[in-house]
Amino acid sequence: MVFPSSVFHFPSSALGFMKSLREISIQYIKGVGPARARLFKNLGIETVEDLLYLFPRRYEDRTQMTPIAMLKLGETQTVSGKVVGKASRRSWYTRKHVSEAVIDDGSGRLFAVWFNQPYLERYFKPGLRVVLYGKTEVYKKRLQMISPEYEIITEQDAGLNTGRIVPIYPLTRGITQRYLRKVVRASLDKCRDDLQDILPVPVRNKCRLPNIRRSIENIHFPESPALQEEAIKRISFEEFFLFQLSVIKRRMAIVSKPGIEHEIDLALVQEYGKAFPFSLTPAQKRVIAEIAADMQKPAPMLRLLQGDVGSGKTLVAFFGCVAACRSGHQAAVMAPTAILARQHYQAAQEMFGRGPFRGLRMACLVSALKPREREDILARLLKGDINLLIGTHALLEEEVKFKKLSFVVIDEQHKFGVRQRALLSTKGTNPDVLVMTATPIPRTLSLTLFGDLDVSVIDEMPPGRGKVETRLFTSEQAGEVYRTVREMAEKGRQAYVVYPIIEESEKLDLKAAQAMYRHFLENEFKGLNVGLLHGQLSREQTEEVMGKFRKGEIQILVATTVLEVGVDVPRASIMVVEHAERFGLSQLHQLRGRIGRGRDDGQCLLIADPVTEDAQARLKAVLATTDGFKIAQEDLLIRGPGHYFGRHQHGLNELKFANPVAQIDILELARKEALELTHADPELASPANGVLKDVIVKRYPNYLDMIGAG
Numbered sequence: 001m002v003f004p005s006s007v008f009h010f011p012s013s014a015l016g017f018m019k020s021l022r023e024i025s026i027q028y029i030k031g032v033g034p035a036r037a038r039l040f041k042n043l044g045i046e047t048v049e050d051l052l053y054l055f056p057r058r059y060e061d062r063t064q065m066t067p068i069a070m071l072k073l074g075e076t077q078t079v080s081g082k083v084v085g086k087a088s089r090r091s092w093y094t095r096k097h098v099s100e101a102v103i104d105d106g107s108g109r110l111f112a113v114w115f116n117q118p119y120l121e122r123y124f125k126p127g128l129r130v131v132l133y134g135k136t137e138v139y140k141k142r143l144q145m146i147s148p149e150y151e152i153i154t155e156q157d158a159g160l161n162t163g164r165i166v167p168i169y170p171l172t173r174g175i176t177q178r179y180l181r182k183v184v185r186a187s188l189d190k191c192r193d194d195l196q197d198i199l200p201v202p203v204r205n206k207c208r209l210p211n212i213r214r215s216i217e218n219i220h221f222p223e224s225p226a227l228q229e230e231a232i233k234r235i236s237f238e239e240f241f242l243f244q245l246s247v248i249k250r251r252m253a254i255v256s257k258p259g260i261e262h263e264i265d266l267a268l269v270q271e272y273g274k275a276f277p278f279s280l281t282p283a284q285k286r287v288i289a290e291i292a293a294d295m296q297k298p299a300p301m302l303r304l305l306q307g308d309v310g311s312g313k314t315l316v317a318f319f320g321c322v323a324a325c326r327s328g329h330q331a332a333v334m335a336p337t338a339i340l341a342r343q344h345y346q347a348a349q350e351m352f353g354r355g356p357f358r359g360l361r362m363a364c365l366v367s368a369l370k371p372r373e374r375e376d377i378l379a380r381l382l383k384g385d386i387n388l389l390i391g392t393h394a395l396l397e398e399e400v401k402f403k404k405l406s407f408v409v410i411d412e413q414h415k416f417g418v419r420q421r422a423l424l425s426t427k428g429t430n431p432d433v434l435v436m437t438a439t440p441i442p443r444t445l446s447l448t449l450f451g452d453l454d455v456s457v458i459d460e461m462p463p464g465r466g467k468v469e470t471r472l473f474t475s476e477q478a479g480e481v482y483r484t485v486r487e488m489a490e491k492g493r494q495a496y497v498v499y500p501i502i503e504e505s506e507k508l509d510l511k512a513a514q515a516m517y518r519h520f521l522e523n524e525f526k527g528l529n530v531g532l533l534h535g536q537l538s539r540e541q542t543e544e545v546m547g548k549f550r551k552g553e554i555q556i557l558v559a560t561t562v563l564e565v566g567v568d569v570p571r572a573s574i575m576v577v578e579h580a581e582r583f584g585l586s587q588l589h590q591l592r593g594r595i596g597r598g599r600d601d602g603q604c605l606l607i608a609d610p611v612t613e614d615a616q617a618r619l620k621a622v623l624a625t626t627d628g629f630k631i632a633q634e635d636l637l638i639r640g641p642g643h644y645f646g647r648h649q650h651g652l653n654e655l656k657f658a659n660p661v662a663q664i665d666i667l668e669l670a671r672k673e674a675l676e677l678t679h680a681d682p683e684l685a686s687p688a689n690g691v692l693k694d695v696i697v698k699r700y701p702n703y704l705d706m707i708g709a710g
Contacts, residue, residue: 021049021194029183042172051187052195052216055235055657056167059228060133063163069107071136071143080131080153080162081105088121103130110136111144129153131162151177160185165222184220192217198691199238203673209234219657233666236658240670243655244451245692246700248678251302251452257430259300260406262327264292271356272319283458284312288319290456294432295323295407301432304450306440307458308628309593310465313436316458317409318348320434322357325387329406333390334424336412337535338366339542339562344411345390347568365391365400368539396423404428410435438593439586440632445660451671459629466573468596470604470623472580481576481605482524488574489528489555493600495574497558498591500582516578517558525556533559561587570598580608581615585635588622614638636661 026045027037037046045051065080085102099114101124112132114120124130134148149168153161160166160181169180197204197212204211210218215234222228269292273280280288287305294301307313321331335341345364352360363377363386380386384403389395405428425433435453440446446455473481485495497520499513517532531545531554548554550569557572561583575595580588588606596602606623610616621634660667677689684693 020196021052021191022047024048026051029187031179031183031186036174039172039174043170043175048187048191051184052191052220053656054169054184055219057170058168059222060131060166060168061225062131062161062166065105065131067107068103068105068110068143071110073136073138076133076135078131078133079103079105079110080129081110083124083126083128083130084109085126086121086124088118099124101130103132108143111142112148112150113144113146115147123152133168153178157182160221165225165228167220188217188220198695199241200677200688200692203241203677207237207669207673209237212238232657236663236666237670239655239658240660240663240667241674242692242696242699244667244671244674245678245684246696247451248674249684249696252678252682254302254430254452255299257300259298259430259432260295260327260329260428261298262295262323262329262406262432264296264323264327268292268323268326269319272322275356276315276351278462280315281312281458281460281462283307283460284316287316287456287458290454291316291320291434292323294454295320300430301434302453303432303434303456304446304453305434305436305456305458306446307436307438308440308461309438309590310461310597311438311458312462313438313458314344314347314411315351317411317434317436318351320407320409320432321348321388322352322360324407324432325360327406329404330381330384330386330402330428331388331407331409332395332402332405332424332427333388333409333411334395335390335392337562338368338392338539339546340411341366341390341392342543343568348388348390360388361386362388362390365389365394366539367392367394369394395427400427402427406431408433412437438590438628439635440629441636442629442633445664445667466596466599466601468592468602468604468626470592470606470626472606472608472619472623475607475609478578478607479524481607482520484603484605485556485574485576486525486528488603489525493574494549494552494554494569494572495556495576496572496591496594497556497576497578499558499560499578501560513558513560520556520558529553529555531557533557533562535560535562561591568597569594571600573598573600573602574605575602576605576607578607580606580619581610581612583618585618585621585631585638588618589626589628589631592622592626 024047025037026032026040026047027034029048029051032040040046040051043054045054060078062078062080066077068079068081071077071079081103082105083101084104087098087100089098089100090096096115097118099117099120101112101120103110103112110132112134129152131151131153132145132148133150134145136143136145138144151161157178161178167181167184169177169184171177171180192213195212195216199209199212203209209215210230212234215231218227218231219235222231269288272288273285291301291303294303305313305316317333321333324331333341333344335344342364345362348360348362352358352362361380363380365374365377369377377386377389378399378401381389382401382403389400389402394400408424408428408431410424410433425431440457485497489495497516499516501512513532513534517530520526520530531549533542533545533549537545545554545557549557549572552571573595575591577583577588577591583591592602592604595604606619608615608619610619617634617638621631621638625631658666677692678684681689684690
């Protein structure tokens with residue numbers, strides 16, 4: 001393969017060793033060099049192939065710009081014009097540095113305003129042509145954009161940056177859109193024909209997908225909206241297809257191994273359902289039956305249990321633990337925090353300390369245990385004297401060895417990666433695995449994304465729960481919120497006040513839990529019993545605080561997000577979330593789930609000053625509904641799938657362009673084709689499929705290596 005010197009500059013020692021675009025360093029592209037190669041590395045780009053697979057985050061249709069006179073207020077739009085003036089000053093109110101540029105396109109004038117970026121003054125010289133992208137508003141009778149994205153356009157590169165559908169890439173400091181487009185264009189011109197098409201031809205033809213060369217060209221520089229859509233479908237299909245192959249391969253590898261056939265009869269299921277002073281919901285009974293059926297099969301169970309906050313997932317999971325122990329085996333429950341692990345342990349003690357299941361031998365293993373206490377637990381576990389072990393990541397440590405582990409529960413699965421889930425499974429001989437989540441997603445999507453897991457859903461709440469009202473206040477209205485909390489506390493209610501950080505920071509203008517705890521003691525909550533809870537407390541301190549709160553000795557608990565998962569105090573009915581704009585939507589819903597767990601109605605009072613569109617969207621969503629499934633859908637739309645699921649979960653880091661929420665039809669098509677291909681060639685052993693096997697093993701090492709699927 002020969003590359004023209006006009007684009008690439010290789011040292012003579014490198015020639016003859018370059019076999020593919022994956023092996024050509026970005027520094028050898030003309031105009032890059034070693035210094036800029038280091039900047040590209042910040043974008044995850046080290047080779048020419050990396051560059052060509054750096055997909056735009058969005059596009060701008062610059063074939064027909066919106067005239068300034070036709071701009072719509074409140075909407076995000078793109079305009080182009082010439083700089084006719086600029087100014088630099090300091091705001092008398094906020095003391096921030098303000099940079100302004102006046103843009104004229106012949107139809108009107110627009111003011112572009114940036115804060116604390118004084119260097120912009122030397123960029124916007126009168127006469128230069130610029131493109132701006134931002135939200136339009138009116139301030140003091142003038143049309144303006146606050147902090148818009150901007151590009152300065154020259155005659156030499158106008159063809160790449162105007163008069164066409166223009167790609168907008170993710171950037172890093174030192175690299176501009178104009179420069180990046182120029183480098184991508186040059187690389188495409190010389191290397192497009194060397195791109196390797198890994199999709200099998202029969203699949204491409206069947207699904208009417210263009211080849212990779214045409215697709216990559218039209219992903220970066222689409223000639224028309226139709227070709228752009230065609231390219232988006234092709235690239236998205238390929239990412240989904242490879243991902244689904246890895247999911248299917250993983251499941252095939254696991255279920256092909258011999259599992260443990262538990263002896264479970266109908267009498268045990270009925271006995272468990274009658275063991276509590278309340279009736280199980282129909283959804284809980286249904287899922288228990290699904291788990292019981294799985295545990296009796298010879299293949300290992302792989303099941304995802306979805307359910308809203310407070311729907312009773314833990315009680316359902318404990319059935320599997322009881323069934324495993326009744327069969328002469330051991331069970332393990334792994335939780336993401338020590339607080340939640342201890343709470344599960346206390347719940348298990350209460351459930352199984354009396355009635356038909358008393359005598360279940362259990363222990364709680366967390367990192368903060370004293371050495372002698374830890375050694376005793378490990379010794380009893382290895383002998384089989386402990387039936388049920390509940391703990392945190394500490395369960396994954398090498399010294400933790402079970403005698404006969406057959407059932408594993410992983411709570412809040414999004415807090416753990418695939419590798420961690422697999423590590424816990426290696427503590428037994430292909431044990432049954434149940435993973436739980438209170439951040440549910442639509443069933444169709446979960447069946448496709450979590451294709452290595454069967455899916456159970458608890459879609460109803462236990463009766464008799466209080467309703468929760470959510471209200472939003474500004475920081476200036478905080479005093480009103482504190483007065484409400486004091487009034488309710490004096491009437492016997494308990495409250496949480498939650499902060500995003502523990503200690504005050506000079507970099508972040510946020511109230512901190514410790515500082516506000518001291519403030520409340522002397523001011524708004526003086527005379528009330530106020531407690532403090534955060535992740536840096538010792539085990540003894542945490543247990544003391546939570547014990548007092550459960551008993552009602554603490555009326556108001558000031559805390560950080562250690563409360564987010566699982567804390568259950570039925571008498572707590574008020575929650576204040578300070579700086580609510582700093583929390584994710586699922587976080588806010590999880591926090592809100594800590595109240596209304598008893599019969600009293602709850603109040604969730606959010607204090608926030610949202611600035612960004614995402615923050616405003618999150619708060620709007622949490623105010624609109626308490627339905628966890630609707631919250632999850634909104635969260636997916638706001639954050640996108642990568643952040644929602646956690647990139648470490650299922651190799652979703654490889655979904656660089658595809659969006660499983662917006663492109664569910666393409667995802668389902670890709671899964672259908674992947675299933676057909678693996679049915680015909682389970683080992684991907686044919687020469688045509690060998691390339692696919694190599695690619696998924698390289699792209700999904702953390703997902704596949706724990707099962708030997710490579």
